Amino acid sequence: MRKKIVAGNWKMNNDLDQTIKLINELKSLITDSKIEIIIAPSFPFLKIAVDLTKDSNIEVVSQNVNDNSNGAFTGEVSISMLKSIGVNTTLIGHSERRAYYHENDELLLKKLNLAVENKMRVIFCFGEELSDRKSEMHFDVVKNQLKNTILKLDESSINNIVLAYEPVWAIGTGETATSEQAQEMHQFIRNCISENFNEEIANNIAILYGGSVKPANAAEIFEKKDVDGGLIGGAALNASDFFNIIQANS
């Protein structure tokens, strides 16, 4: 049985006081949960977030990680640094990393391999641009993104990967994929996993949808058979919105 997950990507939002406030609000709302709840604050606040969530159902993860183990990479953060403060999961491949920091499939595969080697769980993000969807190339684009990255990993490492399908045109735009579009793509992704690895792996891997998920549309998306939860941006910055989205997947 696949685990249901709701993950909040805080992006470059919230200073120290706001981070503490939001975590405390979430903790008072989330007293008991059958699903996995994840938050991804910014690097400077990960340690305090880990400490604050110690006795809760909330896991703290990072938004990014470097593709090298250590060394002369000014401004970067390594897997071992994250692990040393109790962060054992990271996002990799978010569309904003791809678009603004030119992270391509080759670099993302390097990050994935390093994460796998170091037993760091990964929430791997991917998805097509609006132009790809308009030209009906979205399945090809997504298949290629997978082929160049997670489908190159070996079978034994896949159980430490969560997938997050995030159509770029739906991220932060207020325009969500319909639940049918989400289901259609999630099923396609699961088929790609099954063809490349096997059916058992495909049935066990969690695939999250991300792109303008809000309390009002979450339930409809999450009830689809191949949608195991969501990666939430804007709505994760408000405790009651995020809580309502969690409830919609419970």
Ligand code: PEP
């Ligand atoms: C995201 O950043 O991954 C995301 C889905 O953002 P939003 O929910 O704001 O579209």
